[in-house]
Amino acid sequence: MSRSDQGAQLARIYEPRLLPSESQAHFEMMRDALVAELKPRCVIEEMWVGEIVHGEWEMRRLRGFKDLIVTSARGLALKNLLSIVLNASGAADIDDLAERSVTNKAVRNQVTNILRKHRMSEASIDAEAFRHCLFELGEINRRLAELSSRRDKSLQLLEDYRAGLARPRHPAEGTAVMTSGDDGD
Incomplete structure (x- = not known):
């Protein structure tokens, strides 16, 4: 192998x-x-x-x-934004609006228009979802x-x-050994 x-x-x-x-x-x-x-x-x-x-x-x-x-936090984020822009009137209506906007194109367009009127967009929903998940x-x-x-x-x-494996294992390995009387010349 x-x-x-x-x-x-x-x-x-x-x-x-x-x-x-x-x-x-x-x-x-x-x-x-x-x-x-x-x-x-x-x-x-x-x-x-x-x-x-x-x-x-x-x-x-x-x-x-x-x-x-x-x-996954986008639904809650949308509900929060709708509560803010619609002055929290009719919490059940806001929940229904947010939930139906996922599956119903006409409701989604209605929600988009509500958000646009308040200078918000899909990115606003993402930002609110992000804030909830910090x-x-x-x-x-x-x-x-x-x-x-x-x-x-x-x-x-x-x-x-790996660097250790490349080095000699003992200090004397790989070096010249000087004998007495040898001055290295």
Whole structure:
């Protein structure tokens, strides 16, 4: 078995459990690209590469979750904006208007016109949804920073390990040994 095959084999050990919405093919493509780039040469390097693979997949997952979280908050955001511009009159009517705007084109046009009258747009809905999700997005960003730091540390450990393998193991190895009476001439 070649080293790259061994690296891919070990990286599979660190394969995260994929969620139903995630693609096994995308994971394997990312894993194989990382293994090909880093070319682990021993089991220690393979462990670091496995950690890097796992962390990169989690980062990819979390970045996708950020978009989904904001998108899922759009309904609440629209209700809030409509409450503001319609002076919170008829909360049930506002809820109905916001919900029907998702499936009914005429209602969607009506909502768009209401927002335009108040100098708002689809981007206003996105901004309000984002505002509602700031805490959750902050937590994800903290986790992304942790994972990025771990990846960078693993890459540095890999680099240091490889540099250590290139150096002589004992200080006397690779240097001329002077004997008594020899002045180096």
